[in-house]
Amino acid sequence: MRAADSSSWRHALLYISPYTFAAIGIAISIGVSVLGASWGIYVTGSSLIGAAIKAPRITSKNLISVIFCEAVAIYGVIVAIILQTKLESVTRDYQHTAESMRAGYSIFASGIIVGFANLVCGICVGVIGSSCALSDAQNSTLFVKILVIEIFGSALGLFGVIVGIIMSAQATWPKAT
Amino acid sequence: MYGFEALTFNIHGGFLEAIVRGFRSGMLTTADYNNLSQCETLDDIKMHLSATDYGPYLQNEPSPLHTTNIVERCTQKLVDDYNSLLVQATEPLSKFLEYITYGYIIDNVVLIVTGALHERDVQELLEKCHPLGMFDGIATVAAAHNMAELYRLVLVDTPLAPYFSGCITSEDLDDMNIEIMRNTLYKAYLEDFYTFCKKLGGATGELMCDLLAFEADRRAVNITINSIGTELTRDDRRKLYSSFGLLYPYGHEELALCDDPDQVRAAVEKYPPYQPIFAKIEYGESQMLDKAFYEEEVKRLILTFEQQFHYAVFFAYVRLREQEIRNLMWISECVAQNQKNRIHDGIVMIF
Numbered sequence: 001m002r003a004a005d006s007s008s009w010r011h012a013l014l015y016i017s018p019y020t021f022a023a024i025g026i027a028i029s030i031g032v033s034v035l036g037a038s039w040g041i042y043v044t045g046s047s048l049i050g051a052a053i054k055a056p057r058i059t060s061k062n063l064i065s066v067i068f069c070e071a072v073a074i075y076g077v078i079v080a081i082i083l084q085t086k087l088e089s090v091t092r093d094y095q096h097t098a099e100s101m102r103a104g105y106s107i108f109a110s111g112i113i114v115g116f117a118n119l120v121c122g123i124c125v126g127v128i129g130s131s132c133a134l135s136d137a138q139n140s141t142l143f144v145k146i147l148v149i150e151i152f153g154s155a156l157g158l159f160g161v162i163v164g165i166i167m168s169a170q171a172t173w174p175k176a177t
Numbered sequence: 178m179y180g181f182e183a184l185t186f187n188i189h190g191g192f193l194e195a196i197v198r199g200f201r202s203g204m205l206t207t208a209d210y211n212n213l214s215q216c217e218t219l220d221d222i223k224m225h226l227s228a229t230d231y232g233p234y235l236q237n238e239p240s241p242l243h244t245t246n247i248v249e250r251c252t253q254k255l256v257d258d259y260n261s262l263l264v265q266a267t268e269p270l271s272k273f274l275e276y277i278t279y280g281y282i283i284d285n286v287v288l289i290v291t292g293a294l295h296e297r298d299v300q301e302l303l304e305k306c307h308p309l310g311m312f313d314g315i316a317t318v319a320a321a322h323n324m325a326e327l328y329r330l331v332l333v334d335t336p337l338a339p340y341f342s343g344c345i346t347s348e349d350l351d352d353m354n355i356e357i358m359r360n361t362l363y364k365a366y367l368e369d370f371y372t373f374c375k376k377l378g379g380a381t382g383e384l385m386c387d388l389l390a391f392e393a394d395r396r397a398v399n400i401t402i403n404s405i406g407t408e409l410t411r412d413d414r415r416k417l418y419s420s421f422g423l424l425y426p427y428g429h430e431e432l433a434l435c436d437d438p439d440q441v442r443a444a445v446e447k448y449p450p451y452q453p454i455f456a457k458i459e460y461g462e463s464q465m466l467d468k469a470f471y472e473e474e475v476k477r478l479i480l481t482f483e484q485q486f487h488y489a490v491f492f493a494y495v496r497l498r499e500q501e502i503r504n505l506m507w508i509s510e511c512v513a514q515n516q517k518n519r520i521h522d523g524i525v526m527i528f
Binding site for chain 1: 196
């Protein structure tokens with residue numbers, strides 16, 4: 001690996017260890033997913049509690065919305081575990097070879113994809129879940145209909161997970177000979 | 178940030194919004210009104226209401242019932258709902274909720290001042306005041322003889338103080354300038370509320386500005402109709418119109434010149450949203466106008482429940498309950514006075 005000028009940004013980026021990128025990717029995958037999940041849960045939860053005061057029957061049904069949000073965090077955990085199994089140690093000589101760099105970047109990208117897909121998915125499911133709780137309290141026939149919308153919303157997070165896992169398959173480290 | 182309230186609204190407002198929607202679901206439906214209109218006595222009404230949210234409030238009312246008892250207990254329900262919302266609210270929702278009561282405060286002040294002018298007993302007047310519009314020291318309002326005094330003695334400590342700047346004169350109070358004071362205060366209040374909602378922005382701003390614009394236009398029409406044939410000059414009349422709403426500014430110019438109800442109708446009918454209101458009533462029939470406006474208002478208020486993550490539902494809830502209490506009062510009066518065939522003339526179905 002050569003960089004033109006030893007004080008340039010490009011130089012700096014190239015010499016960051018691929019392990020740093022990999023670790024940040026794993027952190028984003030779980031951290032941002034949990035952020036999305038918790039965001040969704042509070043949006044749903046605050047409406048659910050309020051609506052349940054006048055219509056207590058909705059509480060156990062609408063736990064499904066909370067579980068959907070929770071699933072988003074679980075995606076993040078799963079992907080983070082998959083990503084960390086991709087980490088292998090290579091000797092110092094191979095650390096900055098093209099293959100190591102690719103492995104580091106692909107884990108990083110995979111983490112970002114999963115993290116942000118799950119963030120927006122969590123918010124989406126949370127907002128729908130909140131509407132679901134409010135409308136179920138008024139008219140219980142609406143529950144199933146809104147649940148369908150919610151399922152489609154939570155599928156968005158799965159797309160991120162699938163792409164993230166495929167992406168992480170790119171992470172192969174050079175074998176020390 | 179318009180369209181993104183969904184992300185952050187629930188931090189402070191989600192719980193209360195859900196509660197107010199729960200309250201809404203407890204309101205009387207068309208079926209309830211049909212049952213109520215079959216009632217023969219006030220005790221029947223009480224029995225029908227016992228299955229609704231009003232039940233616990235009417236439970237311990239001893240017979241014989243009077244219309245005023247029923248209305249008072251039902252108003253108490255609204256007040257309790259409102260207070261339970263207010264104590265849990267945080268800024269800016271608490272400010273918003275307080276704004277809702279200012280209208281009642283104005284009405285109460287005017288009620289007491291007018292009553293005192295006609296030498297009525299203050300205690301009796303206080304009982305007639307709307308409980309949402311009470312404030313400390315309201316009884317001393319009766320002691321004032323002119324507006325400057327009224328302001329200095331009492332109202333400087335109330336939220337109404339800033340609205341008073343438009344109408345402080347040292348003239349003695351009489352029926353005419355009390356009415357002018359009411360409308361000037363109301364104008365200042367609506368404008369202030371309007372700016373406040375606009376500042377909140379988002380869905381709250383959009384919906385509330387529409388509702389307040391309708392309110393302002395309705396007041397403009399009512400002021401015009403009520404001032405026809407009085408000594409109020411055109412310029413004075415123009416000063417009482419709020420500076421927003423659909424009729425502002427060109428409609429107001431036309432309204433200021435009107436001399437009879439049909440001219441008012443012609444001026445307002447040019448605005449498409451108000452056409453259906455006037456389409457319902459015959460020419461020369463201005464008494465029905467109030468009801469037509471109430472119906473339109475109820476329709477608009479109900480529509481606010483179709484959107485989520487905004488404060489207009491709180492406003493709508495208080496207003497709808499208010500309408501419901503008016504309906505109950507009308508039904509009870511009809512039943513008490515044996516005018517059952519007139520029941521359907523006066524009620525505005527809500528759901």
